[in-house]
Amino acid sequence: MGSQRAEAFNITFEAILNADSPDRLRQARMDAQHRLLEIRTEAPTEAWLRQVNEMHDVISAKAVQLCEQGMVEDGLGPPPVPYAFIAFGSMGRSESTLWSDQDNGMIISDEADEEKEAYFAAFGSRLSDMLEWLGYRKCEGKVMCSEPLWRQKAAAWKKQLEEWSSDYSWDPIRHLIIASDMRHIAGDEGLSRQWKESFSAVFRRDSGLAVAVLRNTVKHKATLNILGQIVTERFGEHAGDFDIKYGCYIPLVNAVRFMALQNGVTETSTLRRLKKLASLEAAPSPLLDSCQRAFLIALHFRNSTPYKEEDGLLISSGYMPVQQLKQRVLWYELRESLTVVRRVHRALQRQLRFLERRKL
Known part of the structure; x- marks a missing residue:
């Protein structure tokens, strides 16, 4: 009975998946959130929250895709090396509200490329701006892919996690706690798995x-x-x-x-x-x-x-x-x-x- 009731409130997000511009994606988000608001008082909490976070996931993945397209259209080309777009905070925990802000980051492949740092700096900034346009306020704590601390190469991330774990003062541990909620959203899943392994290793070691x-x-x-x-x-x-x-x-x-x-x-x-x-x-x-x-x-x-x-x-x-x-x-x-x-x-x-x- 519970699963049938939850199924009755199931919403699909075709308009988000088919959006071909940031403006259309923004409108698709507004339409989806209004449908979710309509069923908020009737749907079981877990089922409703699952729908809200599915919406955020597909919007974010689509934003990544549109941002890549924009970089190509502006003459900056496609991503020069693989990367992963990841979530922290409530989105990392799949517990976002309809009004949650940004908490995200990026893992960049260690593959050699002279232009990758400049490329992903521009990409991260554009993506954060696009997400803001789509209704995700910028994080006051600056946990965003536009920030160098949360946008790093895989090897640099591993070193960063080790440094945070070796310093027991408040801020490094707070950063490590934020990192513990990491979840893969888009891009190369292998980079996210590698990141997770590095994170788990620091806890096993210390x-x-x-x-x-x-x-x-x-x-x-x-x-x-x-x-x-x-x-x-x-x-x-x-x-x-x-x-x-x-x-x-x-x-x-x-x-x-x-x-x-x-x-x-x-x-x-x-x-x-x-x-x-x-x-x-x-x-x-x-x-x-x-x-x-x-x-x-x-x-x-x-x-x-x-x-x-x-x-x-x-x-x-x-x-x-x-x-x-x-x-x-x-x-x-x-x-x-x-x-x-x-x-x-x-x-x-x-x-x-x-x-x-x-x-x-």
């Missing part, structure tokens, strides 16, 4: 790396006070609202990611990570089951925050407004999820104290 990742993982904003009440924003334009992204969704993402890295799980989706952790019996089943329920609630709320439309594209602050928090059922569901967040957070804090004492 047992102390888990402590550094855990130290970053346990840093997040308070969500429940000592009385078990939901902590909302105190000041600013969102005073009284709840930050669903950083108050509920991200803490669960971070906790599950850490458990996955600790246990050698290579999945990037949070739900698939949870399923793999359960099959490995990497944590007590009741805890993993609670995390899954809480995460599905967080996904539902994250995709239900108010949004506005600008030039046909969507923007959301990611906050649940105080009016929504007054709805009793919603309030109880959110509080249930935040109780799980607090329980997992405390468990990770205990684990961090244990690991740090063991190092002494």
Whole structure:
């Protein structure tokens, strides 16, 4: 019954696949997102989210293709060596909302070519600009293929991952955590597989790396006070609202990611990570089951925050407004999820104290 219900909400993306210009691709995206919005309240959360992220994947792959064509039309030629376009962040985890921004990168083949660095610098910049035109705001943290740090040759990527993993200070570990959500989108899949192998190797080689990742993982904003009440924003334009992204969704993402890295799980989706952790019996089943329920609630709320439309594209602050928090059922569901967040957070804090004492 569940699969039949999910099938009833299945959307195809032929217009995106057939778009032959950035303008037509932009219009196809707007049409697709409106169809997705129409079924948002009726479709099961997982099925709907799968459709949203399939849309993002096909748009991104088509943008890569159109960008290649544009380079040829402008006299810059086709890519001189193989490359891979990859995703990080929520897109890497297949958890993007309809209003998610860019989090991406590029892996360039080590094959010799004198022009490749200049070519892919121009290509990465054009591609990031095109994605912005298609509705993906540029990442404030500059995790984009237009940035040299996230657009590197395969050998340079391997060296970069090794450097990040050997420095336990905050920023290198944060970069490594971002990298852990990498997923292949377009181009040479062999380069992405090679990248994944390099990433896994740094964790196998350095047992102390888990402590550094855990130290970053346990840093997040308070969500429940000592009385078990939901902590909302105190000041600013969102005073009284709840930050669903950083108050509920991200803490669960971070906790599950850490458990996955600790246990050698290579999945990037949070739900698939949870399923793999359960099959490995990497944590007590009741805890993993609670995390899954809480995460599905967080996904539902994250995709239900108010949004506005600008030039046909969507923007959301990611906050649940105080009016929504007054709805009793919603309030109880959110509080249930935040109780799980607090329980997992405390468990990770205990684990961090244990690991740090063991190092002494």
